[in-house]
Amino acid sequence: xxxxxxxxxxxxxAYFCFKCGVITSxxxxxxxxYPWRWDKEVQKALSTAAQEVEKAFNNLRxxxxxxxxxxxVSCPQCGEKNQxxxxxxxxxGKKLN
Numbered sequence: 856x857x858x859x860x861x862x863x864x865x866x867x868x869a870y871f872c873f874k875c876g877v878i879t880s881x882x883x884x885x886x887x888x889y890p891w892r893w894d895k896e897v898q899k900a901l902s903t904a905a906q907e908v909e910k911a912f913n914n915l916r917x918x919x920x921x922x923x924x925x926x927x928v929s930c931p932q933c934g935e936k937n938q939x940x941x942x943x944x945x946x947x948g949k950k951l952n
Contacts, residue, residue, distance in 0.1 A: 928951050
């Protein structure tokens with residue numbers, strides 16, 4: 856018998872692969888309870904969380920860099936400088952282009 860996951864040669868009575876831990880067909884037939892692999896599950900969860908945190912920080916960094924690079928918008932009516940995302944002038948209320 857060989858492991859369906861890693862190909863390791865296994866004893867005919869093996870319920871689980873001793874190399875990768877996958878349950879064998881013999882184990883399934885016998886109703887063997889698959890043990891929860893705490894170390895691998897926690898490691899996987901932490902790895903996924905780390906990737907998500909890194910992605911969030913990269914997005915935040917990009918947003919900050921974009922907002923820093925934006926130039927102010929001058930009002931065509933009064934000449935007041937407004938924040939880049941302004942729709943109306945904060946000084947005279949004129950709609951900005």
